[in-house]
Amino acid sequence: MITLNRRRVLATMAVVPALLLGAPAFAQGGDVTLTHYFTGEFGLKIFNEQVAKFEAATDYTIKNSPIGHEDFKTDILVRAAGDSLPDVFSYWAGARTQFVVDSGSLHTIDDMWARDGLDNVVAKSVADSATMYNGARYLVPFNYHYAGMFYNTQVLADAGVTEMPTTWDGFLALCETLKGKGVTPIALGSKNRWPAQFWFDYLLLGTAGPDYRAGLMNGSASYDDAEVKAAMAMWKDLADKGYFAANANADSWTDASDKVARGDAAMTLMGTWITGYWNGLGLEPGTDYDFFPFPAIADGVPVSVVGPVDGLVISNDGENRAGAEAFLSFMMSNADVQASWTGAYGALSANVNVDPANYNVVMQRVSGIVAGADNFAFNYDLATPPPVAEVGLSMFSRFMDDPSKVDDILAQVAADAAQAFTE
Amino acid sequence: MERENRLWRVILLALPVAVFAAFVVWPLASSFYYSFTDWNGFNPDYDFVGFDNFLKIHTDKLFLNATINTAFWIVAAIVVPTALGLGLALLIDSRIPGGPVFKSIFYLPICLSAVVVGQIWVWIYQPDWGLLNTVVEAVSGENFNYAWLAKPDSALWSVILAWSWQQTGLSMVIFLAGLTTIPEELLEVCEIEGAKAFQRIRLVVIPLLTPATVVVIALNVINSLKGFDILYTMTGGGPFNSSDTLAMHMYNESFKKYLMGYGSAISVVLFLIALTIIRLYFRQLRKVDELHG
Numbered sequence: 054m055i056t057l058n059r060r061r062v063l064a065t066m067a068v069v070p071a072l073l074l075g076a077p078a079f080a081q082g083g084d085v086t087l088t089h090y091f092t093g094e095f096g097l098k099i100f101n102e103q104v105a106k107f108e109a110a111t112d113y114t115i116k117n118s119p120i121g122h123e124d125f126k127t128d129i130l131v132r133a134a135g136d137s138l139p140d141v142f143s144y145w146a147g148a149r150t151q152f153v154v155d156s157g158s159l160h161t162i163d164d165m166w167a168r169d170g171l172d173n174v175v176a177k178s179v180a181d182s183a184t185m186y187n188g189a190r191y192l193v194p195f196n197y198h199y200a201g202m203f204y205n206t207q208v209l210a211d212a213g214v215t216e217m218p219t220t221w222d223g224f225l226a227l228c229e230t231l232k233g234k235g236v237t238p239i240a241l242g243s244k245n246r247w248p249a250q251f252w253f254d255y256l257l258l259g260t261a262g263p264d265y266r267a268g269l270m271n272g273s274a275s276y277d278d279a280e281v282k283a284a285m286a287m288w289k290d291l292a293d294k295g296y297f298a299a300n301a302n303a304d305s306w307t308d309a310s311d312k313v314a315r316g317d318a319a320m321t322l323m324g325t326w327i328t329g330y331w332n333g334l335g336l337e338p339g340t341d342y343d344f345f346p347f348p349a350i351a352d353g354v355p356v357s358v359v360g361p362v363d364g365l366v367i368s369n370d371g372e373n374r375a376g377a378e379a380f381l382s383f384m385m386s387n388a389d390v391q392a393s394w395t396g397a398y399g400a401l402s403a404n405v406n407v408d409p410a411n412y413n414v415v416m417q418r419v420s421g422i423v424a425g426a427d428n429f430a431f432n433y434d435l436a437t438p439p440p441v442a443e444v445g446l447s448m449f450s451r452f453m454d455d456p457s458k459v460d461d462i463l464a465q466v467a468a469d470a471a472q473a474f475t476e
Numbered sequence: 477m478e479r480e481n482r483l484w485r486v487i488l489l490a491l492p493v494a495v496f497a498a499f500v501v502w503p504l505a506s507s508f509y510y511s512f513t514d515w516n517g518f519n520p521d522y523d524f525v526g527f528d529n530f531l532k533i534h535t536d537k538l539f540l541n542a543t544i545n546t547a548f549w550i551v552a553a554i555v556v557p558t559a560l561g562l563g564l565a566l567l568i569d570s571r572i573p574g575g576p577v578f579k580s581i582f583y584l585p586i587c588l589s590a591v592v593v594g595q596i597w598v599w600i601y602q603p604d605w606g607l608l609n610t611v612v613e614a615v616s617g618e619n620f621n622y623a624w625l626a627k628p629d630s631a632l633w634s635v636i637l638a639w640s641w642q643q644t645g646l647s648m649v650i651f652l653a654g655l656t657t658i659p660e661e662l663l664e665v666c667e668i669e670g671a672k673a674f675q676r677i678r679l680v681v682i683p684l685l686t687p688a689t690v691v692v693i694a695l696n697v698i699n700s701l702k703g704f705d706i707l708y709t710m711t712g713g714g715p716f717n718s719s720d721t722l723a724m725h726m727y728n729e730s731f732k733k734y735l736m737g738y739g740s741a742i743s744v745v746l747f748l749i750a751l752t753i754i755r756l757y758f759r760q761l762r763k764v765d766e767l768h769g
Binding site for chain 1: 516517518519520521602603604621623625626627628712714715716717728730731732733734735736738
């Protein structure tokens, strides 16, 4: 039995107010669980440095679980199935985030967005396309990428190429020149299927335009439409002329990048993460490699740029929502974090306060191209629902294996995609 | 005393039973449960769809493709390592020079994980600088850059070869153990009676190796049914589903298309196939036991 005495009463009088005063401070701190796919050797190091900045600026501790890019797709689903999603996780904006939002697994960040004034921080074009789902905000665009034609400057110089093409005819002429000099014009590593999607995206957007493409992505248009056949015919033309390096389906995107870096091929259509990869190999941006935008194809079609947006989202069943919101807000609005991260990772920042001078010369030009484009489109597998994306991605590798079967492939894909849209 | 022993038995059994229940029975029951739903993996809400997922299997071309590939995979993954293992065991048992060294070398791959084996063979099959094409080029004197894992006609067989390379050592060691049980005198009598080497093997050695063969086939069946990781590493079921097995198809439907209910239905079918094969095996095992005591 506890007996009261003066010392105990005094101690209680001192401790209780201290606990009450301390309670808000405790509520503002604690652990925030985080899972993300920024796991390349270099990317992980830089990402961890940004996390350390957040921890230094707040009372929160990040419990960080990086998972390899491909394994992440499975892991996050398994964790969702087990009701064990972390407080915060990285995710791809577009159809994949839409899928998770529709599943009710994400927490809306409208209040945080308004409270922290992110309207004044995030570029409107990216905010409009990447953060809103079903009329509410769910994602902060931690960084974004752009897919362009990255080339080996020495190879093109040796072939006597001084002007980069801006039209489709100019591009065909470039490929012919390179081939005539004994250089393989284009490397494509479609072993993991997704690298081929950029060809389909740009050819379709450049010929049929973004509205038609949006219809194809949501199921209101079909893969055996004349528009898709026309885009695929242009792709087939490139393959038939021998412009692609042999065995595209045997190479990963890094294999294809290596071919360009070594000079075994001249160029590759790839996302800006290739700059981070090449910089890591010691290549000098603007000197060893450069890029040009995918050439315009048809007059009167809006200029589109294609790429993914890497976002950060908050799960609905996380345990530290205040910490999760603080993390998202900090990582998005802190210009130093954004500059350090995107500069090193070979990505672009959607934070308008990041000085473009932070980027290397190639990325500065990329930034200008994206800013001047009429339309920013998510790449194929982020623009259409996952079951349909699986059908389409397989189509691309089938096509690269045997382009002569393009008509059969499209007829089959039209049926399979229609079925997948109902699933 | 007896009561205390019984209590100990229960206590000692409780842990493995709990582990088995948590990691085998519960997931199995969950798969059966979800196979009757349209659950997508993320959404906590789902509907019961009765046998719709199982009916869909009948019209799923990729399921049929995966079933055929699985049949090829299981048959090849049993026959090739068993035949090669037997051949190597007979060679080594014939006391060829360096036999113990070869035995260690051939056994080594089984010590590696399937992922490591898969990656080694990805390099071997690499079209531009892989070992296989380099050898073909050296022999033929012509440029050869066939993409073994990127062509639908060769992808599955290329993985089966890699798998067999890993599994053969295990079969060989079991056959070698079996060969030690065959009496030397019996083989000497055969030789004196004029039986040729091939006849001795066919009529004496192989029949007497039946118990070892049963073990080898059993292990190869079980291992082939588990053979997901090497396929995932080497082809991921590609190119365009040409090396999809049922396990890979289940994975793709569940985790790439987010059709967890349908993926569960595929896993149920895969479970029933495995159960059937194992039942057939046990029936055969009983016959062998009766025959050989």
